[in-house]
Amino acid sequence: MIKKIIALMMMVMMSFSIITSIPAAHAEEKSAETIYQERLALYKDMEAITQVPWYWLAGVDTYEKGLRRARKDRDSADGVINIYFSPKEWAGPLNPDLNSDNPSAIALFDGIGLDGNGNGKASLKEDADVLYTFANYLSDYGYDDDNIQIGLWEYYHRDQAVNIITGHARIYKKYGRIDLDDEHAFPVPLNYNYSYRSTWGDSRGWGGRRIHEGTDIFADYRTPVRATSYGIVELKGWNKFGGWRLGIRDLSNTYHYYAHLSGFEDEIETGDIVAPGDVIGYVGSSGYGKPGTEGKFPPHLHYGMYRDNGYSEWSFDPYPSLKSWEQRERSN
Structure with a gap:
């Protein structure tokens, strides 16, 4: 109960912060630097609300970004967050309106979608809602590495998914930033034959x-x-x-x-x-x-x-x- 009250208070505070911008411009319309800044701000905002470390949220989001790139059954993300929920999963499998953003209706039909920015809607098109929904799911398992990994396994049911996400989280935790995926080196030094x-x-x-x-x-x-x-x-x-x-x-x-x-x-x-x-x-x-x-x-x-x-x-x-x-x- 205390956890829910704290979460509600934090969401009200967040309604005055960056994440309440409705709906955000498509990610491809923004500079890479802006995207990284917005993502990191969202990760840290959700850490403050749910106590799930930001680098774990970044690890999940990065894993899901890779899945979107590798699979034909997923479109590119609308915003800066890449975590994917199907409309049925979000709104509820028996919900007659799979585009519903009404939190009460979504809960009634056992949908997973939650309002993450306090604007009274739970929208798949809102980065804050999507990220909060996943962070809230993980927080039910705990906040330490072992329990988060258990939560990830229960969600993906795949050891390799847990291993990959864990690796991503470790990298982000070590370097303290997320703008790392565009940096590369050739496999051998260029001054060698x-x-x-x-x-x-x-x-x-x-x-x-x-x-x-x-x-x-x-x-x-x-x-x-x-x-x-x-x-x-x-x-x-x-x-x-x-x-x-x-x-x-x-x-x-x-x-x-x-x-x-x-x-x-x-x-x-x-x-x-x-x-x-x-x-x-x-x-x-x-x-x-x-x-x-x-x-x-x-x-x-x-x-x-x-x-x-x-x-x-x-x-x-x-x-x-x-x-x-x-x-x-x-x-x-």
Whole structure:
């Protein structure tokens, strides 16, 4: 009861703050800086109301942003918050008006939608309402990391979703800001000798007929290999195809795969947070055999990218991203 009274008082106060702007302009009409500022302000406002740490809300929102990008059944967000609720989920499955923004009617039909800015409406088109609804859901489980993770599992019913969101939250907590997803680095330093071309989809024969799911960047042995994005090291070890390899999950839910390394950077371990340009390993020719096998092909970095859609992952061509990151880095 006390919690509800506090929440109501905070919502009244918020009615005089930034989040009461009705309805906000479409995100694509705003500058990137403005979008980041508005998002962070909303996360922190909702933390004040629900006690759910802002970086967890940012982690969820970022995960949902990646899902919107990867799936065809979700449109782009209308505002700056990317969390998705279907009209049935929001208004209630038996609600005859799935566009209803009446909180009483939504509650009557067991909808999840709540009024987050105190304007008397619970609208899917209001960023504050959407974010408050999810934050309120998480707050029912608790405010510490373990209970929030339980709440996330109960919502998504997928371990990988919880892991990805947890990684996003850890990154935001460490850096204290959210404008990180546009920063990238080319996988090898530009002052080293290297060459590459688009090789995604080429046929491969060793170990069975398959396609090449990545781009090969040829360079000398022990050329440094760098993280291309902010992310979490999800995987480290040996694979008979990729040799010594690392996997890093970034803030777009994309998994970056680095293979055929000659070795890893000292002390890098699974669970580590990395930033663009951090050295994570070194170019080699490992793979195509038991652990330690090397020299069956020229030294190079196999770089792959895999997109997560909330159900599964699939590879896509990393070459356009590599060219973009290389060109941007050369121009700086």
